[in-house]
Amino acid sequence: MRISFDWLKTLIPTDKPAAEIGILLTGSGLEVEGLEELESIPGGLRGVVLGTVLSCERHPDADKLSLTTVAVGDDTPRQIVCGAPNVAAGQRVVVALEGATLYPSQGEPFKIKKSKIRGAASEGMICAEDEIGLGASHAGIMVLDTALPDGTPAADYFGLGSDTVIEIGLTPNRADAASHYGVARELRALLRQPCQLPDLSAFQAPASAEANVAVTIEDETACPRYAGLLLDNVQVGPSPEWLQRRLRSIGLSPINNVVDVTNFVLHELGQPLHAFDADQIAGQHIRVKRAGEGEKFTTLDGVERSLKATDLVIADAHGQPLALAGVFGGKTSGVSESTTRVFLESAYFQPAAVRKTSQVHGLKTDASFRFERGTDPNMVPTGLMRAALLLQEVAGARVAAPVVDVYPTPIEPATVRLRLPRVERLVGQHIAPERIHQILTDLGISIQEENPDLGDQDTWLLSVPAYKVDVAREADVIEEILRIYGYNNVVLRPHNSASYLATFPNPDPEVIRLKVASLLSGQGYSEIITNSVTNSVYFEKGEEKNPGLVRILNYNSAELNVMRPTLLHSGLETIRYNLNRRQRDLRLYEFGRTYARTEGGKYKEKTSLVLYLTGNASAETWQHKSEKAAFHDLAGAVQQVIAALNLGQPAVQPVQHQYLAGGLTLLVHNQPVAQLGAVSPSVLKQLDVSQPVWYAELDWDALVKKYKPTLVARELPKFPEVRRDLSLVVDRSVTFDQLQQIARRTEKKLLQSINVFDVYEGENLGAGKKSYSVSFTLQDFTQTLSEQAIDQVMQKLIAQFEKQAGALIRK
Structure with a gap:
């Protein structure tokens, strides 16, 4: 909703700047999304003033040009060459000074510079109306009839002023503020200034008429x-x-x-x-x-x-x-x-x-x-x-x-009972009754009766005006009081939080969420919050309806008519918005709910954590070039989230996701908890996203249930770790995860970590083959490993790789 600040000031006078008004409105619940400066004409005639032509002579080297001297309000008259046929000494004129930028009615803007015209210096321009954007006439310069002094800004003479438009993101419950007068009523309470309706005293209607409707x-x-x-x-x-x-x-x-x-x-x-x-x-x-x-x-x-x-x-x-x-x-x-x-x-x-x-x-x-x-x-x-x-x-x-x-049945004001102790309980702070009374009065809510029942002290019976359509309960009135009192004025007391030594079997989900959000933010990801309502066209083909969608019966926009079944599309809309503004390197994450309708007609909600990665993984510097974001950049972030929740090493399998063109599914205790990969080109095309996007979708509800809050601490090992490498030639269908699972089943005590540091495919390996170069870290926390023990472990691993994966060990 757009509110003109000049228009608003006709209803509630104020000398506060628009920016300060915006802060006040946002604090009271009318969120100001932006301020826009508007000018009656482009440029606002800055650098254009009134002047007087002191002298006018024919240019010595041009018959159609005049050489004038013009007073512009300072001690130095300007010499200006003018080509208008009607210029004459003694005229009051409009003068564009050196440095002014003019926006003509036709053509491109131009800047006034000191110049020489046919050998004569010119220090400005005497203007016609089309040259300053006030009309279409170019027959001659504007000749004014005014007693205003030279140097007066032309904008003041023509009554041109700038205006500020306040863009308010109006929420559905604030119908009372859907107008300039509604916003003025809000400011009446915030500024403690009277607001007034337009004067209607001149309205008169005849007592009767021969014809009426x-x-x-x-x-x-x-x-x-x-x-x-x-x-x-x-x-x-x-x-x-x-x-x-x-x-x-x-x-x-x-x-x-x-x-x-x-x-x-x-x-x-x-x-x-x-x-x-x-x-x-x-x-x-x-x-x-x-x-x-x-x-x-x-x-x-x-x-x-x-x-x-x-x-x-x-x-x-x-x-x-x-x-x-x-x-x-x-x-x-x-x-x-x-x-x-x-x-x-x-x-x-x-x-x-x-x-x-x-x-x-x-x-x-x-x-x-x-x-x-x-x-x-x-x-x-x-x-x-x-x-x-x-x-x-x-x-x-x-x-x-x-x-x-x-008006057969007049609509009466709503009656609401307000208990003052209840105000303090919900706000968390004592507000003086006098201040509450003042706030209610400024909001147009009147007190019909104080303590209406003998046994019910500190209670007010309120009359709520009909335009406050969202105020129907005691809690609504308290919210109105708090809006005007100011959320920032509520003091957070030290005893509102406490520390506990004991651990709890059921940790707070919000604490877990904050922990993961902090982890991702520390990795350069930015949190986004997108709309839970989206466009059904993303999930339907032509006339083919999707029965799994949760449809909104009373939607306000055809583009927002279903509850989102996935967070992907609303996130891609955010990416598109940024790409269109040349913000191409993005790391984003979002916690959000998705909605679906089951075959039985019931509805289900699920909370997901999604990550988006697109553009470059690192910025270009003098030390190294930029690198495109890759699948493993995203997979690393997902692995760190799972590790932060103490869920151990997940198993992997190929992804099966309708919006991903390849990737992996991660499983914890044989339950899928994350799917990640490249967004399908068809989806990117549908959303008009112009570059590849890596996407991960984590089942947040499942992860929270599996979260292990216990932290195990142990002292640093006294005995060194040992690394051994193997080069394994296997069928192309064998994944590193399969090799990793074989190794961990084979050696559970000494094997601490496994890593693949090279993958090779070539003709000399044979058709359908590839080679993994894998490192194994071995460590015994009770003694130094001997060569014999190390060789025994490696031989067991080699034997199982050959048996279970058909591996050939390259020497």
Whole structure:
């Protein structure tokens, strides 16, 4: 959600900079994801000032050029060569000084430099309107009528200012902040400054009218409140510059003055509006009703849709739909250039009704976004009056009839009981009752009664306004208090943690997770957290549906419609995002849940740890060149994770993973715990990832269950270790893991470690053969090994390699 800081300051005055406001909002739960500086025109006319032409003479070497002297507010007038035919002494003009960069209406930006034109020095430029991006005229320089002194910034004269757009990542529970006024209400509590609604005192409607649009609500559950206002004398056309600038600042494109006003009010007050061409409402009667099953309706985007019986529609006297309630308008009833009478709709719709219609028809609009989460029923008439005043200003409209407001069963504020001791218990810190009272008042939550029951002391009965749709329980109120009080103000006390000498048979999974996360971070891996919701297209082919997917029934986006069955694709999206920004060397890991539906229709969740490795394994330096990341770089990290959990040496077998093009499966106690290898090229192509990616997927739930917390310490050995090497020629199908397993079964006492340091394949070995060069480390912790003992061990190993692996020992 984009919030214009200048717009926000019309609702709550503040002298604090936007960056500080962003910090305050983030601390209260409205996470500010970024601040963007916007300028009315590119460059903001920096280095462009007002000046006075002191003298003007014909250039001695050019008939069409003038040699001028211009005062620009300092002690040194500038000599400027000007080619405009209308330049003359005594004029007030716009001057671009040396060093200024201009952004013309047409063409590329250019910088003003001191130069010589036909032999005469020129120290700036007297500007036409197209040369500074203010218009299209190039007939001559701009001649101003102003008493402002020379040197005044041109941006001040033209009323051009910069704005800061605050990008807020609005969470679904904060529907109350889905507008500029909603954010202003939040700041009212954070800054302890009053915020005010726009002045509506000028609104007047006639007491009666010869003609008006009647309203009937046929489904009061889905539409508790519906208000409307008839306007005539409407002149549809472009919006004034100030209104267009407000909309552009939050990313909207101006359409016409009527539609722009409805969009403006929606983003200012959070109240969605819709404008009907009143002459297209048959019978001058609005009916709010359910649609007929299969009824055809063409929306504003020109798409004919088949309606469902569950869809709430705005219909005319004959029952013909004019709009999908709270979602989208109809093509035939929309405002056009010929419209002169407008019926403005302002309503409160039940969130579930709008959400279902939006979901069924795949329509996501700014209006449905707010109605789905819950709007303020008390803002309905306010939004209507605000829009009417604006249409009077920008479209010459006249209020033609009284406001129609159908509200059969008013929605009352929620009543919540708050126990002050409960506040201290959940917050973990005492907050003075006076401070709690102040916070609640600033949030618009009033105290109806203190200690309503004689036996229930320190209890308040609260009235929560309807726009706080997420505040319905005592815990919700306490969360509101804590947001404004400040999470950072809660002191962590020393006794909140303790040390224990005893070991526990069931260690804390979070402690294990932190241990592994620290290990991976120490190896240069960065932790990521991706969305648990993903796109079903990754797991389906055309019309072939995947029954194992956990589908979301009320998804907001077609690209986020299933719970992820694997972490791979969301991680590849992160890799793609980084690659597109030239960040090509990545080491990433993530702990996350995956979701699946079983054949019996039940659901299961699993926690996984995944690692991604792509690009170079090491950066290029003067000492060595960069090296591409390889499978063994990833395998080493996985082995260290398993070692950190004290699970011993895992067994390996070829991987069988639908998204990997080769690799290994690691087993602990004959149970698969990790799969690793190269991501399949088809998956990389599908995700538009442009370079190879190594991927490892660890069954975190299984690893935690197998975790061995006991650490065994022993003193350093007193007797030396011995290394012996063998070169084994085996069939190409024999893996090093098989050789390793044979060795460990053969010698369990003295054999400490095994390592392969060379693999060779060549014609001289014979077809289908390869050679492993393997080192064996032997050690006895009780005595020095004799040559006889060493030879006995090696002979046993050779015999078993020949017998079980068909190995030939190369001399």
